Amino acid sequence: MTKKIVLAYSGGLDTSVILKWLANEYGCPVIAYSADIGQEEDWDKVREKGLATGAAKVVISDLKKEFVRDFIFPAYRANAIYEGSYLLGTSLARPLIAKEQVRIALAEGADTVSHGATGKGNDQVRFELSYLALNPNLQIIAPWRIWDLNSRSRLVAYAEKHGIPVPTANKKYSSDANLLHISYEGDLLEDPWNEPEESMFQWSVSPEKAPDKPSYVEIEFRAGDPCAIDGEHLEPLAIMQRLNRLGAANGIGRLDLVENRYVGMKSRGVYETPGGTILHIAHRALETITLDREVMAIRDSLVPTYSRLVYNGFWFSPEMQLLQRTMDDAQAQVNGVVRLKLYKGNCVAVGRKSDNSLYAHDFVTFEADHVYDQGDATGFIRLNALRLRIQALQRNK
Structure with a gap:
């Protein structure tokens, strides 16, 4: 018998109906829990609505600092990017x-x-894998999988019947917002041929309307984590907030993607990830001068697996812990500063420097040098071609 339920509650139509439905169906106290991870909400109104809808208690947790420090930064040390494009804003x-x-x-x-x-969707998997990994003794209730309120009209009818305020604005898109991104799904986006409406975007200015003059920013990293912007040392949360403002003002970080959901279907989503896009590009640029070639190759080979684990909800799995340690070990020498040019939706690294730089000017210069014997390349090439020569001789017999 269910004694008490903690509901992940946003205050929107769906979770407000779920709150009332759980209380009615299970006849036990329901605690409405909301996570502040950087989305802009009137938390007083969320609390008031939760109590008015029947919550025994409303808990609002400020998780912004933890989100950046323990989830965003570790993933960005790993250059996590799903299917080559998605920077995992909801997944993290x-x-x-x-x-x-x-x-x-x-x-x-x-x-x-x-x-x-x-x-x-994917979120049911992400939530429940996490619950089961952290406390397998908890019961899990997923209303969308067991009730008959399977349409917006039925949700609205249930809400009106039970005195739950229904949003008057016609919200066209399903969206999710946090410190890392805003996502949009549904309505005209369900046809992958349709271009997103400019009015849909909430965060970033369109590249066409971005400033006509480029902006420059310098980001300093220590062990793969950003620690300063333009020479000013900042806490992780402040770094993300500043990069978000800078990226949004320059039209950076918009993405239109058809992705493969874990449950098997393809889904079209549009994203705004301004600060994360800048951070990802800056980090990769610094690695080009601080990471050994073979270390980078091995690390890069693991990025798709790491990213799938995040996307599919396996953050708390043993394989994820193993990969995170490997990714972090590769970051020990990723220290230095990257200078970026931001202009009308483009973010380009235009400078990088590091005390740990493996870039050796004396070896790479086109001018005369005294450290590299170009004649050594002959033997290098012939030995690397030996197996190719043998195959050619075999074919020509």
Whole structure:
């Protein structure tokens, strides 16, 4: 028998209906829990609505610092990018939200957790894999997989019947926002031929309307993590906030992507990731002068696996822990400064320097040098071609 439920609650239509439905169906206290991970919300109104909808208690957790320090930065040390494009804004947030939900369940004596993810998406997997990895004794209720309120009209009817305020604005797109990104799905985006409406974007200026003069920014890294902007040392949260403002003002970080969901279907999403895009490009640029070639090759070969694990919800798995240690070990020498030029949606590294730089001017110069014997290349080439020569001789017999 269910004694007490902790619901991951946003205050929107879906989770408001779920809150009332859980209380009615299970006849037990429901704690509405909201995670502040950088989305702009009126948290007083969220609290008021949760209590008015029937929550026994509303808990709002400020997780912004933890999100940047323990989730965004580790993933960006690994250059995590899903299917070559997606910088994992939603994927990185879900395990943190679930982790705090499990903590609250323990603190409040709850035996059950619940979420508002649908049975078609990735989030149900991300939430529940995290719950099960952190506390397998908790019961899990996923209303979208068991109730008959399977359309917006039914949700609205249920809300009106139970006195739950229904948003008056016609929200065309399903969106998710946090410190790393804003995502958009649904409506005209469901046809991958349709171009996104400019009015949809909430964060960034369009590249066409971005300033006609480029902006420059210098980012300093220590062991793969950004630690300063334009010479000013900042905490991780402040770094993300500043890069977001800078990127958004220059139209940087928009992405239109058809991705493969873990459950098997393809999905079209549009994203705004201004600060994350700048950070990703800067980090890769610094690695070009600080990482050994073979270390970079091995690390890069692991990035798709790392990214899939994040996307599919395996943040708390043993294989993820192994990969994170490997990624972090490769970052020991990734120290230095990158200068970037931001202009109308483009972010280009135009300078990089490091005390750990492996770039040796004396060896690479086109001018005369005294350290490299170009004649050595003859033997190098012939030995590397030996197996090719043998194959050619065999074919020509």
